Amino acid sequence: MSFLTPRLFSLAKLITEGEVVADIGTDHAYLPIYLAKDGKAKKIYATDVAKKPLDVAKNNIASFGVADKVETILADGIQWTISNEIKLDSCIIAGMGSTSILDILKHDNENIYSYVIAPNTNLEPIRSWAKKMKYFVENEIIIEDNKIIYEIIKINKFAGTKIKNKKDIIFGPLLQREKNNKLFLQKWLEEEQKLLNLLKHIPKKDVKYKETLKKQKIISKLLRRRILINE
């Protein structure tokens, strides 16, 4: 399917054979259509809070002949899963900011086994939430799509890698272990530069200065080790 962007394709790769999946904020429903066509997912719920995109989704689903596998739901976030008999193996939340995703995650419940999350902003607040909620990291990917670097995470309630500390929250417990990941290095070199510039414009007495300086130091330390020691 040529309309599946590298980012959406990476999300699809994190779905395991035979899963029951929900795509929250599906918009055009390209991802659910791909998952249905590919035969990977057993059933996909394509949801959106807005009627307009969901109508487009319905049309696309019908055009691709996958209405037997993809069901559309007009709903805000994941509340609809709470009093439901459906058990979701994976719940995808992508293409929104971290704040909106965290709002949706307030309704996390036992009917959802795992989440595949790809914010179009920072993944750090999501990892922080996952640590607090004792989620395990199953997979982490960093990709470039249309000159934007995205981090994607799959977390679940039962098995995987723990998020232990601030370093894990910032860099990801799995991504930081990858040797020679050029995109990872590029992302954090750019972030370091951004923070160094920001520090020039925040008064030193400001609380934000301390926080920014602390983060910049953590990033610079990791980068120095990577570049100098090739750790």
Ligand SMILES: C[S@@+](CC[C@H](N)C(=O)[O-])C[C@H]1O[C@@H](n2cnc3c(N)ncnc32)[C@H](O)[C@@H]1O
């Ligand atoms: C930019 S699109 C992202 C589409 C697709 N998920 C992607 O990653 O390309 C965001 C979509 O999320 C929907 N959305 C925003 N907040 C939502 C919420 N709380 N619950 C369900 N859908 C939501 C919007 O209506 C919009 O269609």
